[in-house]
Amino acid sequence: MKVIISPRKNFRTILVGKYLLLFILSVLSLFPIFWLIITSIKMEVDIFARPPLLIFRPTIQHYVYVLKTGFFGSYFLNSLSVALFTTFFSIIIGGLGAYSLARFKFYGDKLMAFLILSFRMLPPVALVIPMYLLARKFGLANTKLSLIIAYTAFNLPFVTWMLRSYLDNVPVEVEEASMIDGASRMSTLVRITLPLSLPGIFATAIFCFLLSWNEFIFALSLTSSPKAQTLPVAVSGFISARGIAWGELSASTFIMLLPAFLFGVFAQRYIIKGLIPGAIK
Numbered sequence: 001m002k003v004i005i006s007p008r009k010n011f012r013t014i015l016v017g018k019y020l021l022l023f024i025l026s027v028l029s030l031f032p033i034f035w036l037i038i039t040s041i042k043m044e045v046d047i048f049a050r051p052p053l054l055i056f057r058p059t060i061q062h063y064v065y066v067l068k069t070g071f072f073g074s075y076f077l078n079s080l081s082v083a084l085f086t087t088f089f090s091i092i093i094g095g096l097g098a099y100s101l102a103r104f105k106f107y108g109d110k111l112m113a114f115l116i117l118s119f120r121m122l123p124p125v126a127l128v129i130p131m132y133l134l135a136r137k138f139g140l141a142n143t144k145l146s147l148i149i150a151y152t153a154f155n156l157p158f159v160t161w162m163l164r165s166y167l168d169n170v171p172v173e174v175e176e177a178s179m180i181d182g183a184s185r186m187s188t189l190v191r192i193t194l195p196l197s198l199p200g201i202f203a204t205a206i207f208c209f210l211l212s213w214n215e216f217i218f219a220l221s222l223t224s225s226p227k228a229q230t231l232p233v234a235v236s237g238f239i240s241a242r243g244i245a246w247g248e249l250s251a252s253t254f255i256m257l258l259p260a261f262l263f264g265v266f267a268q269r270y271i272i273k274g275l276i277p278g279a280i281k
Helices: 007-040 061-068 071-103 109-120 128-137 144-168 172-180 185-196 198-214 217-222 231-236 246-272
Strands: none
Touching: 007 246, 061 246, 071 109, 071 144, 071 198, 071 231, 071 246, 109 144, 128 144, 128 217, 144 198, 144 217, 172 185, 185 198, 198 246, 217 231, 231 246
């Protein structure tokens, strides 16, 4: 007997399969964060229990210890200031470079774009020693300014290429109409192109902020004291020759995740908002 499967039933099966796959992938992606949180509120004896405990008496002693040691006050503010300044300078400088590549055609423009991208392909470890020697020569070693310069230089290729793709989607006719009405190139860029590119700018700013916030190699090499060290370096301090302080490590890592998470939630509505469609009537 031949079984006939209706198209509607087949569609429902495919839809259920897709949602099931998305659910499984979401669980796998969020499980490390879930385990990080429950580890940060466990007692030391519960952390090392075998098999792992899912029902336990929670505690905030690890958070109290981390906050009492000045972790939040010094390293947190260092990371925040470095990440924000890096994002600001990267967006400004990279945005101007992206605009020039998107709007002006000149001899060697494609080669220049490739050279900018190739700089991003360099592994960070290859630039640590040159960056350190330059920072020491100019008296910037062990300062937040050295990290801002290093992060900005390393993020510029990424920012330039990201914003270039967004600017290519901004209709040129909008800018031409503005300049016909008497606006200058810079005025058109600020008043017309910039608002239309806000979703791309915020998306790029999020990635730039996260890259700066989580960077470890430059922060470890260019800084050596709490006045300039960032959170990733401070978190690594809970891993020593005596062992790993899992409770404090988990608590400090969770604190480090919060600003990036909140920054992404805040900027999400700007990313999904469609400002470009309908710009030309």
